[in-house]
Amino acid sequence: MDRLIVYRGVVRIVLLGYLTGGEFMANCYFEFLINNEGYFLKLREFFYKIKEEKEMDILDSGDSKWLDYFEEEVLQRFWWPTEEELQQYLAIYEQTSIDRRLTEPSLQHPWDFESMVDAFACGEYELISCEKISDNMARIEYYPDSWPYGGSDSFKALIEYNGFNITAQSV
Secondary structure, three states: OEEEEEEOOEEEEEEOEEOOOOOEEOOEEEEEEOOOHHHHHHHHHHHHHHHHHHHOOOOOOOOHHHHHHOOHHHHOOOOOOOHHHHHHHHHHHHHOOHHHOOOOHHHOOOOOHHHHHHHHHHOOEEEEEEEEEEOOEEEEEEEEOOOOOOOOHHHHHHHHHOOOEEEEEEO
């Protein structure tokens, strides 16, 4: 069941689905401040290309074409481990008890680029839109197909690594 809402003076269609127990669930979203129009245009283009390939079930996270959607400054914010760094990371990971792996400082790194793209490929959600909602604000929307759906950290990385500040979210 769809419904129309007015949000900041713009009429929008909100896709609704059911949670267990018959509750309605609207799209999840991130709103963020745009401080670089060029970066936003590339992020938007990336989003819709990921969306297209995810819908066709052909999204390859290892394809180097994804790099073309980002400026070098943005790509530098990702973790690009050398083979030696990766082996060291895996050794520490294996030696760290399961209850400490998520908090162990030596295991904390930014997202690596391919893992972010892979998270979009594997996330159990439908990518809906990435659009401006005002001159300097944008909104990414997605709709979870299940719960849990794989989390929203890849969306946060995509937005924040582009230098944008998240101002609101519903995840």
